[in-house]
Amino acid sequence: MSLANLRTHYTSQINPEELGDQKVTVAGWVHEVRDLGGICFVVLRDREGRAQITLVKKKTDPELLEKARKLVRESVVSITGTVKPEAKAPNGYELIPDEINLINESASPLPMDTTGKVEAELDTRLDSRFIDLRRERTTAIFRIRHEVLRAVRNFLTDNGFIETSSPKVVATATEGGTSLFPITYFDREAFLNQSPQLFKQILMSGGLDRVFEIGPIFRAEEHDTRRHLNEATSIDIEASFCDHFDVMEILEEMVTYIYEQIIEKSSDSLAALGVELKVPALPFKRVTYDEAIEIVNANTDEMLNWGDDLGTAAEHTIGEHVFKETGESHYFIIDWPTEIKPFYAMPYEDNPILSKGFDMMHRTMELSSGAQRIHIPELLVSRIESQGLDPEGFEFYLKAFRYGMPPHAGWGIGCERLVMTMLGVENIRDVVLFPRDRRRLSP
Protein backbone atom coordinates (compact mmCIF):
# COMPACT_ATOMS: atom_id res chain seq x y z
CA MET A 1 0.00 0.00 0.00
CA SER A 2 1.33 3.40 -0.93
CA LEU A 3 1.37 6.07 1.72
CA ALA A 4 0.86 8.75 -0.90
CA ASN A 5 -2.84 8.93 0.01
CA LEU A 6 -1.87 10.17 3.47
CA ARG A 7 -0.91 13.56 2.05
CA THR A 8 -1.79 15.46 -1.09
CA HIS A 9 -0.61 18.89 0.04
CA TYR A 10 1.63 20.60 2.56
CA THR A 11 -0.39 23.13 4.52
CA SER A 12 1.49 25.94 2.77
CA GLN A 13 0.46 24.62 -0.66
CA ILE A 14 -3.21 25.18 -0.03
CA ASN A 15 -4.27 28.32 -1.82
CA PRO A 16 -7.93 28.93 -0.95
CA GLU A 17 -8.64 30.75 -4.22
CA GLU A 18 -7.36 27.86 -6.30
CA LEU A 19 -8.46 24.99 -4.13
CA GLY A 20 -11.69 26.37 -2.71
CA ASP A 21 -14.31 23.59 -2.29
CA GLN A 22 -11.81 20.94 -3.35
CA LYS A 23 -10.74 17.95 -1.30
CA VAL A 24 -7.22 17.81 0.07
CA THR A 25 -5.40 15.57 2.49
CA VAL A 26 -2.88 17.01 4.91
CA ALA A 27 -0.63 15.06 7.24
CA GLY A 28 1.37 16.09 10.25
CA TRP A 29 1.15 16.61 13.97
CA VAL A 30 -1.75 17.78 16.14
CA HIS A 31 -0.48 21.17 17.25
CA GLU A 32 -3.50 22.11 19.35
CA VAL A 33 -7.14 21.28 19.82
CA ARG A 34 -9.38 24.19 20.80
CA ASP A 35 -12.81 22.97 21.71
CA LEU A 36 -15.29 25.83 22.16
CA GLY A 37 -18.35 23.65 22.60
CA GLY A 38 -20.42 24.34 19.54
CA ILE A 39 -17.32 24.61 17.40
CA CYS A 40 -14.00 22.81 17.59
CA PHE A 41 -10.70 23.79 15.99
CA VAL A 42 -7.88 21.35 15.39
CA VAL A 43 -4.58 22.87 14.33
CA LEU A 44 -2.48 20.50 12.23
CA ARG A 45 1.19 21.32 11.80
CA ASP A 46 3.52 20.05 9.09
CA ARG A 47 7.01 21.14 8.11
CA GLU A 48 5.73 24.04 6.08
CA GLY A 49 3.18 25.54 8.43
CA ARG A 50 -0.21 24.98 9.99
CA ALA A 51 -3.76 24.39 8.89
CA GLN A 52 -6.95 24.91 10.85
CA ILE A 53 -9.46 22.11 10.76
CA THR A 54 -12.91 23.37 11.77
CA LEU A 55 -15.73 21.20 13.06
CA VAL A 56 -19.10 22.80 13.72
CA LYS A 57 -21.16 20.71 16.12
CA LYS A 58 -24.45 21.04 14.27
CA LYS A 59 -22.97 20.17 10.90
CA THR A 60 -20.52 17.44 11.86
CA ASP A 61 -20.96 13.73 12.29
CA PRO A 62 -20.88 13.29 16.12
CA GLU A 63 -18.39 10.44 15.87
CA LEU A 64 -15.94 12.55 13.90
CA LEU A 65 -16.36 15.45 16.32
CA GLU A 66 -15.69 13.18 19.28
CA LYS A 67 -12.59 11.84 17.53
CA ALA A 68 -11.32 15.38 16.96
CA ARG A 69 -11.96 16.41 20.58
CA LYS A 70 -10.06 13.40 21.87
CA LEU A 71 -6.95 13.99 19.75
CA VAL A 72 -3.81 14.00 21.87
CA ARG A 73 -1.42 16.83 21.08
CA GLU A 74 1.58 15.94 18.90
CA SER A 75 -0.04 12.78 17.59
CA VAL A 76 0.50 12.09 13.89
CA VAL A 77 -2.66 12.40 11.82
CA SER A 78 -3.76 12.54 8.24
CA ILE A 79 -6.88 14.59 7.63
CA THR A 80 -8.96 14.74 4.47
CA GLY A 81 -11.34 17.59 4.05
CA THR A 82 -12.76 20.34 1.90
CA VAL A 83 -10.93 23.63 1.56
CA LYS A 84 -13.13 26.52 2.57
CA PRO A 85 -11.92 30.08 2.11
CA GLU A 86 -12.57 31.84 5.42
CA ALA A 87 -11.41 35.31 6.37
CA LYS A 88 -11.65 34.50 10.09
CA ALA A 89 -9.24 31.57 9.78
CA PRO A 90 -5.45 31.81 9.85
CA ASN A 91 -4.02 31.85 6.30
CA GLY A 92 -7.46 32.63 4.92
CA TYR A 93 -8.80 29.10 4.81
CA GLU A 94 -9.97 26.23 6.92
CA LEU A 95 -10.52 22.58 6.28
CA ILE A 96 -13.92 20.96 6.80
CA PRO A 97 -12.96 17.36 7.52
CA ASP A 98 -14.50 14.19 6.13
CA GLU A 99 -12.00 11.90 7.72
CA ILE A 100 -9.49 12.06 10.54
CA ASN A 101 -6.95 9.27 10.37
CA LEU A 102 -5.09 8.87 13.65
CA ILE A 103 -1.81 7.32 12.54
CA ASN A 104 0.22 7.32 15.72
CA GLU A 105 -0.92 8.71 19.04
CA SER A 106 1.53 10.71 21.12
CA ALA A 107 2.34 9.84 24.70
CA SER A 108 1.53 12.46 27.31
CA PRO A 109 2.69 14.64 28.94
CA LEU A 110 5.15 15.97 26.39
CA PRO A 111 8.78 16.45 27.42
CA MET A 112 8.36 20.15 26.65
CA ASP A 113 5.97 22.66 25.18
CA THR A 114 5.93 23.01 21.38
CA THR A 115 3.76 26.08 21.07
CA GLY A 116 6.08 28.72 22.46
CA LYS A 117 4.00 29.33 25.59
CA VAL A 118 6.63 28.02 27.99
CA GLU A 119 10.32 28.18 27.12
CA ALA A 120 12.49 25.18 27.85
CA GLU A 121 16.18 25.28 28.69
CA LEU A 122 18.70 24.24 26.06
CA ASP A 123 19.65 21.11 27.96
CA THR A 124 16.02 20.01 28.16
CA ARG A 125 15.57 20.78 24.47
CA LEU A 126 18.64 18.80 23.46
CA ASP A 127 17.53 15.81 25.50
CA SER A 128 14.33 15.81 23.45
CA ARG A 129 15.59 17.28 20.20
CA PHE A 130 12.82 15.55 18.23
CA ILE A 131 10.24 17.59 20.13
CA ASP A 132 12.36 20.72 20.07
CA LEU A 133 12.46 20.48 16.26
CA ARG A 134 8.69 20.73 16.21
CA ARG A 135 9.06 24.32 17.38
CA GLU A 136 9.12 26.94 14.68
CA ARG A 137 12.27 28.65 15.95
CA THR A 138 14.33 25.50 15.98
CA THR A 139 13.26 24.43 12.52
CA ALA A 140 14.09 27.91 11.25
CA ILE A 141 17.70 27.57 12.38
CA PHE A 142 18.21 24.34 10.49
CA ARG A 143 16.44 25.58 7.40
CA ILE A 144 18.85 28.50 7.40
CA ARG A 145 21.82 26.21 7.94
CA HIS A 146 20.73 24.29 4.85
CA GLU A 147 20.58 27.50 2.82
CA VAL A 148 24.00 28.55 4.12
CA LEU A 149 25.52 25.29 2.92
CA ARG A 150 23.71 25.54 -0.39
CA ALA A 151 25.07 29.06 -0.85
CA VAL A 152 28.58 27.83 -0.02
CA ARG A 153 28.34 25.06 -2.62
CA ASN A 154 26.93 27.40 -5.26
CA PHE A 155 29.46 30.11 -4.62
CA LEU A 156 32.50 27.87 -4.58
CA THR A 157 31.35 25.78 -7.53
CA ASP A 158 30.75 28.95 -9.54
CA ASN A 159 34.27 30.04 -8.65
CA GLY A 160 35.88 26.93 -10.04
CA PHE A 161 36.13 24.84 -6.88
CA ILE A 162 35.64 21.06 -6.92
CA GLU A 163 33.95 19.45 -3.92
CA THR A 164 36.10 16.75 -2.33
CA SER A 165 36.08 14.60 0.78
CA SER A 166 39.01 13.66 2.96
CA PRO A 167 39.30 10.75 5.39
CA LYS A 168 38.07 11.22 8.93
CA VAL A 169 40.05 8.25 10.20
CA VAL A 170 43.76 9.03 10.12
CA ALA A 171 47.02 7.51 11.32
CA THR A 172 48.67 10.57 12.83
CA ALA A 173 48.00 13.99 14.19
CA THR A 174 47.52 16.41 11.35
CA GLU A 175 48.72 19.67 12.76
CA GLY A 176 49.82 19.21 16.31
CA GLY A 177 48.29 21.70 18.69
CA THR A 178 44.92 20.21 19.39
CA SER A 179 44.28 16.82 21.01
CA LEU A 180 42.75 14.02 19.00
CA PHE A 181 40.25 11.29 19.77
CA PRO A 182 42.01 7.94 19.56
CA ILE A 183 40.09 5.04 18.05
CA THR A 184 40.82 1.41 17.29
CA TYR A 185 41.33 0.65 13.61
CA PHE A 186 41.45 -3.14 13.42
CA ASP A 187 44.64 -3.90 15.34
CA ARG A 188 46.10 -0.41 15.09
CA GLU A 189 45.61 2.88 16.85
CA ALA A 190 44.10 5.60 14.73
CA PHE A 191 42.52 9.01 15.28
CA LEU A 192 39.53 11.04 14.24
CA ASN A 193 40.79 13.81 12.02
CA GLN A 194 40.94 17.32 13.41
CA SER A 195 41.00 18.99 9.99
CA PRO A 196 41.22 18.21 6.27
CA GLN A 197 44.28 20.48 6.10
CA LEU A 198 47.00 18.07 5.02
CA PHE A 199 44.77 16.23 2.57
CA LYS A 200 43.51 19.30 0.78
CA GLN A 201 47.11 20.41 0.36
CA ILE A 202 48.02 17.04 -1.16
CA LEU A 203 45.21 17.63 -3.65
CA MET A 204 47.03 20.76 -4.79
CA SER A 205 50.00 18.60 -5.73
CA GLY A 206 47.50 16.40 -7.54
CA GLY A 207 46.57 19.33 -9.76
CA LEU A 208 42.92 19.68 -8.73
CA ASP A 209 43.81 23.34 -8.45
CA ARG A 210 40.80 24.51 -6.44
CA VAL A 211 38.98 22.26 -3.99
CA PHE A 212 36.52 22.58 -1.17
CA GLU A 213 35.17 20.30 1.48
CA ILE A 214 32.28 20.52 3.91
CA GLY A 215 32.72 17.94 6.59
CA PRO A 216 33.06 17.01 10.24
CA ILE A 217 36.15 17.75 12.28
CA PHE A 218 36.92 16.32 15.70
CA ARG A 219 38.78 17.99 18.54
CA ALA A 220 39.41 16.26 21.84
CA GLU A 221 39.91 19.50 23.75
CA GLU A 222 38.13 19.67 27.09
CA HIS A 223 36.82 23.11 26.41
CA ASP A 224 33.64 24.26 28.00
CA THR A 225 32.29 27.38 26.36
CA ARG A 226 29.32 28.52 24.32
CA ARG A 227 31.32 28.53 21.10
CA HIS A 228 33.20 25.22 21.15
CA LEU A 229 32.19 21.73 20.07
CA ASN A 230 34.10 18.48 20.01
CA GLU A 231 32.53 17.62 16.69
CA ALA A 232 32.05 20.54 14.33
CA THR A 233 31.44 21.16 10.65
CA SER A 234 34.27 22.78 8.78
CA ILE A 235 34.04 24.47 5.41
CA ASP A 236 37.51 24.29 3.87
CA ILE A 237 39.03 25.47 0.63
CA GLU A 238 42.48 25.20 -0.93
CA ALA A 239 43.52 26.98 -4.13
CA SER A 240 46.70 26.76 -6.19
CA PHE A 241 48.64 29.69 -7.61
CA CYS A 242 47.05 31.92 -5.00
CA ASP A 243 48.43 33.84 -2.05
CA HIS A 244 46.71 34.61 1.21
CA PHE A 245 45.24 37.85 -0.07
CA ASP A 246 43.59 36.03 -2.97
CA VAL A 247 41.85 33.55 -0.71
CA MET A 248 40.87 36.29 1.75
CA GLU A 249 38.97 37.92 -1.09
CA ILE A 250 37.25 34.64 -1.88
CA LEU A 251 36.32 34.29 1.79
CA GLU A 252 34.85 37.75 2.26
CA GLU A 253 32.94 37.49 -1.00
CA MET A 254 31.58 34.11 0.01
CA VAL A 255 30.42 35.41 3.38
CA THR A 256 28.60 38.37 1.85
CA TYR A 257 27.09 36.07 -0.79
CA ILE A 258 25.78 33.79 1.95
CA TYR A 259 24.19 36.73 3.78
CA GLU A 260 22.57 37.90 0.54
CA GLN A 261 21.24 34.43 -0.19
CA ILE A 262 19.81 33.99 3.29
CA ILE A 263 18.01 37.33 3.06
CA GLU A 264 16.63 36.30 -0.32
CA LYS A 265 15.74 32.67 0.37
CA SER A 266 15.05 32.47 4.10
CA SER A 267 12.95 35.51 4.93
CA ASP A 268 10.32 33.37 6.68
CA SER A 269 12.90 31.62 8.83
CA LEU A 270 14.59 34.92 9.67
CA ALA A 271 11.22 36.36 10.66
CA ALA A 272 10.52 33.33 12.87
CA LEU A 273 13.78 34.03 14.65
CA GLY A 274 13.21 37.77 14.76
CA VAL A 275 16.50 38.39 12.99
CA GLU A 276 17.10 41.24 10.61
CA LEU A 277 20.22 40.57 8.58
CA LYS A 278 22.54 43.18 7.20
CA VAL A 279 24.95 42.14 4.45
CA PRO A 280 28.53 42.88 5.54
CA ALA A 281 30.23 45.57 3.48
CA LEU A 282 33.21 44.66 1.29
CA PRO A 283 36.11 44.68 1.74
CA PHE A 284 36.42 43.51 5.34
CA LYS A 285 38.85 45.64 7.31
CA ARG A 286 42.40 44.27 7.48
CA VAL A 287 43.94 44.74 10.92
CA THR A 288 47.57 43.75 11.26
CA TYR A 289 48.69 41.75 14.25
CA ASP A 290 50.79 44.74 15.36
CA GLU A 291 47.73 47.01 15.22
CA ALA A 292 45.70 44.42 17.10
CA ILE A 293 48.23 44.40 19.93
CA GLU A 294 48.18 48.21 20.05
CA ILE A 295 44.38 48.29 20.19
CA VAL A 296 44.37 45.91 23.15
CA ASN A 297 47.16 47.71 25.00
CA ALA A 298 45.61 51.13 24.41
CA ASN A 299 42.08 50.16 25.44
CA THR A 300 42.46 47.73 28.32
CA ASP A 301 44.56 46.97 31.36
CA GLU A 302 45.91 43.94 29.58
CA MET A 303 49.50 44.43 28.39
CA LEU A 304 50.28 42.15 25.48
CA ASN A 305 53.81 41.61 24.26
CA TRP A 306 54.66 41.07 20.66
CA GLY A 307 54.43 37.35 20.00
CA ASP A 308 51.57 36.72 22.43
CA ASP A 309 48.48 35.00 21.11
CA LEU A 310 45.19 36.87 21.44
CA GLY A 311 42.88 35.59 24.18
CA THR A 312 39.11 35.87 24.38
CA ALA A 313 39.16 39.28 26.08
CA ALA A 314 41.59 40.63 23.49
CA GLU A 315 39.41 39.36 20.64
CA HIS A 316 36.42 41.15 22.14
CA THR A 317 38.34 44.39 22.59
CA ILE A 318 39.53 44.35 18.99
CA GLY A 319 36.08 43.36 17.72
CA GLU A 320 34.38 46.22 19.56
CA HIS A 321 37.07 48.64 18.42
CA VAL A 322 36.63 47.67 14.76
CA PHE A 323 32.85 47.76 15.10
CA LYS A 324 32.94 51.27 16.53
CA GLU A 325 35.23 52.42 13.77
CA THR A 326 33.56 50.75 10.79
CA GLY A 327 30.08 49.70 11.92
CA GLU A 328 30.97 46.22 10.64
CA SER A 329 31.23 42.96 12.55
CA HIS A 330 33.61 41.17 10.21
CA TYR A 331 37.32 41.85 9.83
CA PHE A 332 40.65 40.15 9.22
CA ILE A 333 43.71 39.98 11.39
CA ILE A 334 46.78 39.57 9.17
CA ASP A 335 50.58 39.44 9.41
CA TRP A 336 50.78 37.15 12.42
CA PRO A 337 54.08 36.15 13.99
CA THR A 338 55.23 32.97 12.24
CA GLU A 339 55.80 31.30 15.58
CA ILE A 340 52.16 31.34 16.69
CA LYS A 341 50.78 30.10 13.37
CA PRO A 342 50.79 26.43 12.28
CA PHE A 343 53.91 25.03 10.62
CA TYR A 344 52.43 25.11 7.13
CA ALA A 345 51.84 28.88 7.12
CA MET A 346 54.19 30.61 4.69
CA PRO A 347 56.55 33.19 6.20
CA TYR A 348 56.93 36.44 4.30
CA GLU A 349 59.99 36.06 2.06
CA ASP A 350 61.37 39.49 3.03
CA ASN A 351 60.47 39.24 6.73
CA PRO A 352 60.16 35.63 7.85
CA ILE A 353 59.23 36.43 11.44
CA LEU A 354 55.82 37.37 10.02
CA SER A 355 53.63 34.82 8.30
CA LYS A 356 51.05 34.92 5.55
CA GLY A 357 48.51 33.52 7.94
CA PHE A 358 45.27 35.32 8.70
CA ASP A 359 42.18 35.00 10.86
CA MET A 360 38.74 36.15 9.81
CA MET A 361 36.94 37.45 12.84
CA HIS A 362 33.43 38.25 13.85
CA ARG A 363 32.98 40.91 16.50
CA THR A 364 32.30 38.15 19.02
CA MET A 365 34.65 35.33 18.00
CA GLU A 366 37.03 33.88 15.47
CA LEU A 367 35.27 32.45 12.45
CA SER A 368 38.02 31.32 10.15
CA SER A 369 41.73 31.00 9.78
CA GLY A 370 43.83 30.53 6.69
CA ALA A 371 47.16 31.20 5.07
CA GLN A 372 49.29 30.98 2.05
CA ARG A 373 50.95 27.64 2.64
CA ILE A 374 54.56 26.65 2.38
CA HIS A 375 55.04 24.79 -0.92
CA ILE A 376 58.84 24.34 -0.63
CA PRO A 377 59.61 20.94 0.93
CA GLU A 378 62.87 21.92 2.68
CA LEU A 379 61.28 24.95 4.32
CA LEU A 380 58.29 22.86 5.35
CA VAL A 381 60.50 20.25 7.02
CA SER A 382 62.42 22.88 8.94
CA ARG A 383 59.16 24.51 10.11
CA ILE A 384 57.80 21.15 11.26
CA GLU A 385 61.00 20.58 13.21
CA SER A 386 61.05 24.03 14.73
CA GLN A 387 57.54 23.45 16.09
CA GLY A 388 58.83 20.38 17.86
CA LEU A 389 57.10 17.89 15.56
CA ASP A 390 58.66 14.89 13.86
CA PRO A 391 58.76 15.12 10.04
CA GLU A 392 58.70 11.32 9.83
CA GLY A 393 55.08 11.30 10.93
CA PHE A 394 54.29 13.62 8.05
CA GLU A 395 55.98 11.58 5.33
CA PHE A 396 52.70 10.84 3.49
CA TYR A 397 52.20 14.59 3.32
CA LEU A 398 55.76 15.73 2.60
CA LYS A 399 56.02 13.27 -0.26
CA ALA A 400 53.46 15.31 -2.18
CA PHE A 401 55.72 18.36 -1.97
CA ARG A 402 58.75 16.76 -3.65
CA TYR A 403 57.22 16.09 -7.04
CA GLY A 404 55.91 19.45 -8.09
CA MET A 405 53.79 21.29 -5.53
CA PRO A 406 52.39 24.60 -6.74
CA PRO A 407 52.19 27.61 -4.43
CA HIS A 408 48.79 27.54 -2.77
CA ALA A 409 46.61 29.05 -0.08
CA GLY A 410 43.40 28.22 1.70
CA TRP A 411 41.21 28.58 4.74
CA GLY A 412 38.71 26.80 6.90
CA ILE A 413 35.63 28.38 8.39
CA GLY A 414 33.48 26.89 11.12
CA CYS A 415 29.99 26.34 9.77
CA GLU A 416 28.34 26.49 13.20
CA ARG A 417 30.08 29.73 14.13
CA LEU A 418 29.12 31.24 10.82
CA VAL A 419 25.46 30.38 11.41
CA MET A 420 25.41 31.41 15.07
CA THR A 421 27.04 34.78 14.46
CA MET A 422 24.71 35.39 11.54
CA LEU A 423 21.61 34.67 13.63
CA GLY A 424 22.85 36.14 16.89
CA VAL A 425 22.48 32.73 18.57
CA GLU A 426 24.34 32.71 21.86
CA ASN A 427 25.10 29.03 22.27
CA ILE A 428 26.71 27.00 19.47
CA ARG A 429 24.74 23.93 20.56
CA ASP A 430 21.61 25.68 19.36
CA VAL A 431 22.77 25.43 15.75
CA VAL A 432 23.75 21.74 15.82
CA LEU A 433 21.08 19.07 15.68
CA PHE A 434 22.88 16.67 17.98
CA PRO A 435 25.85 18.49 19.50
CA ARG A 436 28.87 16.71 20.86
CA ASP A 437 30.52 18.59 23.67
CA ARG A 438 32.61 17.82 26.72
CA ARG A 439 29.70 16.08 28.43
CA ARG A 440 27.09 15.30 25.84
CA LEU A 441 27.36 12.08 23.87
CA SER A 442 23.65 11.35 23.50
CA PRO A 443 21.37 11.75 21.69
Add this chain to the structure above:
RNA sequence: GUCCGAAUAGUGUAGAGGCCUAUCAUGGAGCCCUGUCGAGGCUCCGACCCGGGUUCGAAUCCCGGUUCGGGCGCCA
Protein backbone atom coordinates in the same frame (compact mmCIF):
# COMPACT_ATOMS: atom_id res chain seq x y z
C1' G B 1 41.09 22.13 34.16
C1' U B 2 39.57 26.45 37.06
C1' C B 3 36.47 30.35 39.22
C1' C B 4 31.35 31.96 40.01
C1' G B 5 26.26 30.61 40.17
C1' A B 6 22.07 27.29 40.04
C1' A B 7 19.11 22.70 41.04
C1' U B 8 11.27 22.94 43.39
C1' A B 9 5.26 19.04 39.34
C1' G B 10 6.23 16.87 32.20
C1' U B 11 7.97 22.28 31.06
C1' G B 12 9.18 27.26 32.97
C1' U B 13 9.05 29.49 37.83
C1' A B 14 7.79 31.82 43.33
C1' G B 15 10.20 30.77 47.90
C1' A B 16 15.38 34.50 52.70
C1' G B 17 14.45 28.66 59.54
C1' G B 18 7.92 27.75 61.82
C1' C B 19 3.28 31.87 57.16
C1' C B 20 4.58 25.29 53.11
C1' U B 21 -1.06 20.75 53.67
C1' A B 22 4.82 24.78 48.69
C1' U B 23 3.20 30.09 44.53
C1' C B 24 2.04 31.18 39.55
C1' A B 25 1.92 29.90 34.43
C1' U B 26 1.87 26.03 31.07
C1' G B 27 0.37 20.92 30.86
C1' G B 28 -2.94 16.49 31.96
C1' A B 29 -8.16 14.71 33.48
C1' G B 30 -13.24 16.51 33.66
C1' C B 31 -17.37 20.04 33.05
C1' C B 32 -19.43 24.78 30.60
C1' C B 33 -19.08 27.53 26.12
C1' U B 34 -20.53 28.61 18.01
C1' G B 35 -15.12 31.85 15.56
C1' U B 36 -10.91 30.31 18.48
C1' C B 37 -5.91 31.71 16.66
C1' G B 38 -0.96 31.98 23.76
C1' A B 39 -9.23 31.15 23.46
C1' G B 40 -12.07 31.92 28.14
C1' G B 41 -14.54 30.12 32.92
C1' C B 42 -14.89 26.35 36.94
C1' U B 43 -13.09 21.64 39.54
C1' C B 44 -9.33 18.16 40.17
C1' C B 45 -4.06 16.02 39.33
C1' G B 46 1.10 16.60 39.50
C1' A B 47 7.38 18.76 42.45
C1' C B 48 11.49 20.55 46.95
C1' C B 49 18.59 16.50 42.91
C1' C B 50 21.31 12.69 46.22
C1' G B 51 23.87 11.72 51.01
C1' G B 52 25.36 13.60 55.65
C1' G B 53 25.04 17.57 59.41
C1' U B 54 23.10 21.98 62.45
C1' U B 55 18.21 22.88 64.83
C1' C B 56 12.61 21.70 68.96
C1' G B 57 11.77 22.55 63.61
C1' A B 58 15.11 22.71 56.95
C1' A B 59 12.75 23.61 50.14
C1' U B 60 15.37 27.53 52.98
C1' C B 61 21.60 27.20 56.85
C1' C B 62 26.50 24.08 56.62
C1' C B 63 29.55 19.94 54.35
C1' G B 64 30.25 16.28 50.43
C1' G B 65 28.54 14.37 45.77
C1' U B 66 25.98 14.66 41.09
C1' U B 67 23.96 17.44 37.18
C1' C B 68 23.19 22.05 34.67
C1' G B 69 24.41 27.30 33.40
C1' G B 70 28.06 31.36 32.86
C1' G B 71 33.30 33.39 32.77
C1' C B 72 38.39 32.08 31.86
C1' G B 73 41.91 28.52 30.10
C1' C B 74 42.83 25.06 26.17
C1' C B 75 41.27 25.56 21.07
C1' A B 76 38.87 26.99 15.81
